[in-house]
Amino acid sequence: MGRIQPGRSGWKEDIVGCSQMQNRWIASILYGMKPAGQCVLWWELRRAPYNLVLAITGLITITILQVAGAKLLRPGEDAIEPMALFIFVPLYAIAANVAYTLGWATELMWSGGDPTRTEAFRSKIFYLGLFISVGITLVPAFLVPVLWVILQVR
Incomplete structure (x- = not known):
């Protein structure tokens, strides 16, 4: 940008x-604004879309776990402990936003305080971070059902 x-x-x-x-x-x-302020604002304008993508990805992950759990676990067993969702989901959201903040914080560090030196890479770093975050969010959706099958959980 x-x-x-x-x-x-x-x-x-x-x-x-x-x-x-x-x-x-x-x-x-x-x-x-000074370039550092432009850098921070650039990142912060994209925080809501980032959170929306991760929220949708999280819902997909929970849905996959529930559907796989219904097919692989005994009737009456929870695929995901409901209380764990109330604790884990907000903690994950906080951790994801702390990691997101590292985007502009590390950019300011890498640029030596002059983000005009790094603005050419800013979009690439954003999309790489988004891709990694989506991947991390989807890991349980694929890993847990595979482990259930391998360990023959019933």
């Missing part, structure tokens, strides 16, 4: 999920 400045062509494509009016407002804020 290049520096976002009002009046420059292409700036609105850099702000995901915003209307044209929101784009102008955000661009006017960014225009007066």
Whole structure:
């Protein structure tokens, strides 16, 4: 993402999920910001979509575990302990957001405080982190049913 400045062509494509009016407002804020602030805001504008993708992926994982558990476990046994969901899901969400924050924090460290040196890689790092996060979220959906079959859980 290049520096976002009002009046420059292409700036609105850099702000995901915003209307044209929101784009102008955000661009006017960014225009007066220092590069470090632009870096942090760039990451923070993408936090909600990141969380949405992980929430959907988490629901898919829980659904797969419930369906596989219904087929592989004895009737009446829970595939996922309901109380564990109330504890694990919020803890996982917090951990995922701490890891997300490391995106802009490490970018500021790598760039020596001048993120204009790293902004060319910013989108690639974001999508790599999203890909890894989705993968980690899906691991139980595939690993647990395989272990149930291997260990012949019934």
